[in-house]
Amino acid sequence: MNHKKPVYKLKMAQNVFNTNASQAFPNRHDAVNWVNKVLEANFSKIEELCTGAAFCQLMDMIFPGCLPLKRVTFDAKNEQQYLNNFRILQNSFRKKEIQKESICVIPVERVAKGYFQDNFEMVQWFKRFFDTNYEAHEYNPVAARGGGRKTKQEPGKPGRVALVGQKQMNTSADVKMATTLISETAEMKARAKVLDRERDFYFSKLKKLEQICMEHEHDGKKEDLINKIFEVLYATEVRNLKKKIQKF
Structure with missing residues (x-):
């Protein structure tokens, strides 16, 4: 006796739209913290989301199996690899019938180039999309990434800190502070443009x-x-x- 495999209707996405009045995050720190918490990752700034890998995994978390996560390059190092990740993401959007008007206002090419404002708008949209469509289920983001890059940074080798001079450590802290100030300045300029x-x-x-x-x-x-x-x-x-x- 032949038994047909039951066919389940795929759940389609509920569309959301970005507006100035519906900001999911008041600042970049909250946005990065949310991504790190959900994906058990360790991004330090918004611009690092430009690889598209995190967005792909968020989509896989919302709709398991909607994209081939194994084809996502989690250790992407150049813009071509970033764009390949975004192509995988866009295919999943079409599969879930996400309206172009919902997301196309965010230029993928600019996101892939690492521009702060475009990445910030992308994660704003994804947070609202996540809240609207995600249904709680068991999901291990680290295991799901498999052999890909564990987005958390690997700890340094034992003894390495002892080999680094105090001057070098101070320089590193200064660079980090300068990077933070540059990002905050870019954020304020972007907000000023919106107000203008x-x-x-x-x-x-x-x-x-x-x-x-x-x-x-x-x-x-x-x-x-x-x-x-x-x-x-x-x-x-x-x-x-x-x-x-x-x-x-």
């Missing part, structure tokens, strides 16, 4: 509103309303603005 865009967006709305008011300033019945709008537009202090708004 939002400022310009709302300012353009105000300019348009002002133009409409000027066009209809002497329209009889509308004149009182127009004058009140002008009062709000030209209020010079916050407390004066609140008083003007309360008149409506």
Whole structure:
């Protein structure tokens, strides 16, 4: 008697979208800590996610078997290997019917080049995607990586610290501090650009509103309303603005 193997319907992904109002992490440290905790890894900064390996494993953790994890290069050392990892990741996106609009706003090529802001946006999206789609199950991330690079750094050989001079150790600490400051500066610049865009967006709305008011300033019945709008537009202090708004 022949027994057919039961066929299970593959679970499709629920799409999520990145917005300025839905940031999963307030800063880069929380983002790196989350990846390290989930994958039992030891990344020290956002830019190290540019290999794509961590994103591949997060996808495998959410949807076990959705991508060939053995083909992921966990010790990737160049951009070509990074892009190969991202191709594997993108294939899994198509398999799970993740909408292009959900993720394509994040340029993979820039992520692979190690740009901070693009990697930060990528991990922001992945956190929200993970929270929306992950269902708790047994998963050993270290074992799943198999013979690939254990993303945690290997401990140094015994006695090595004793061979390193104090001056060299201090230099290493200075370099690490400088790298941290550079990353924080890049993060602040990126956030400033976002604020600049939002400022310009709302300012353009105000300019348009002002133009409409000027066009209809002497329209009889509308004149009182127009004058009140002008009062709000030209209020010079916050407390004066609140008083003007309360008149409506």
